Amino acid sequence: MKVSIICALYNEEEYLVKAINSVLTQNYTNWELILVNDGSTDCSSQIIRSYSDPRIKYFYQSNNGVASARNLGLKKMSGDFFCFLDADDELTPNSLSSRLRVFHKDQNIEFVDGIVISIEKEKELYRPRFIGNPFNDLISLSGKTFFGPTWMIRNTGKVYKFKDGLSHGEDLLFYISISNSGKFGFVDEITYKYRQQNQSAMSNLKGLEKGYLDIYNELKINPLVTSDQLITFHRKFKSIMVKCYFANYRFIDALEILFR
Incomplete structure (x- = not known):
């Protein structure tokens, strides 16, 4: 089963190598990394082109925002499951394999999250504890489900599309748009490392x-x-x-x- 990892980036040369390498070191190897360059003016393009791994797929578009870049990635993906990775964040080596185990145990599960930690302090930021349909909890902003770019999603053929033009809250609205049906689960392992210093x-x-x-x-x-x-x-x-x-x-x- 293939996992598509979608990474939209804009001028992220400082951390891009670490993000890409965190995918290359996954202990689950059937993945594709879809890198969408949203009109970067730094050396991001050169960094990406320095990698020869055929699982890394590179696309460029003129600057149109993170939602548009992710939508391009969604159109290009071919995975049975997919997730997102911000270009200044990192996945842990077990990020894909641990979440896939949850999917395989329960075919009704459509979304899986894991523990999120801060890169700078290695401090736990979020630990999921919710099982069930997440639609109401997302709308109520209950905090039971984290609405950063940390979910892995089973590709069921739904229309997966971010709302263009949003500068904040694009993850939350996207999750609401796809979660009216489907079950949320979690793994009690660290799966995502989040960089806080650049969050604005x-x-x-x-x-x-x-x-x-x-x-x-x-x-x-x-x-x-x-x-x-x-x-x-x-x-x-x-x-x-x-x-x-x-x-x-x-x-x-x-x-x-x-x-x-």
Whole structure:
């Protein structure tokens, strides 16, 4: 069974070698790494072309954003399962094999996650504990399922597509769009190493707020989302943003969203 690993990148020359090497050192070898260069102006292209492994497939497009780049990767993939890897993050050597074991044990499972740690501190950031359909938990922002680029997904032939134009929250909306059916499971092993120092969401809180609002507007036109779920999402994202603004001493912004 082949696993497609989709990596969208833009000017990631500093960490790209580590990301690619983390795939090359997988103890499961039936994979393809689909690298989509979203118009990088650094040496990313030269780095990728230095690899001769035929499992590495390289595509270039003019700069159009991470959602567009991932969509190109989704179109090009040929795997029975697929996952994503940000170009500044890394997979652990057992990342593919450990999650595949969960899929093989239960044919009803469509999504599998694992433990996520910080690269810089090797500190645990997320440990999944949820089994079942994740649709409601994603919408309620319960935290039971992590909505970073860390899931492995069984390719069931659904329409897999990111919403173009989102700068924040693209993973969450994508997972919501494919999880109305299917079972979520997890492996109690570290599968993904996340680099925090370059993550800019907390330094761009207005962008984060806009991302939540964009998702909210998409949920409003989703016939599978109930009015109660919509209300829960709206309340929860406002609560998250208020806490973020207060933590950064942006009290006016916090009050504005609180009473909006």
